[in-house]
Amino acid sequence: MSDKSKFAFEKVNYIIMLIGVLTLVVGFFIMSSDGEPYGFGFLGLTLGPIVVMLGFIIEFVAIFYKPKKNSEAESK
Template identity: 70%
Template structure:
């Protein structure tokens, strides 16, 4: 039982996930800053959703990112 347990993701994956969550939060905050009624301005309809989609893309990359291990190069 001295075998070390492995997590599903590496440290790099978790750091990328945290970055994606931060970008998602920034996107939602941008959407709330729109001064037009019901968010029908540039921030609510264009910039905010683009930033949110970028955040989801970062999360997608974080899930599928596989860091190179030292044993792969041998």
């Protein structure tokens, strides 16, 4: 039997994904907290979407990030 994990990603990937999801939630909260009608203020049109886009970029990084393996751990 192989010693491979049953999960698709490492623990680091899941931590980065959690940070990305929290960033997305913060971005949507910023957009919804805009006081202008229909969200047409700075928060709803500029800052919120930038934070949401940053959250999606963090998610892509979490998916494509490949942690380096220790040569010491592989020899065991």
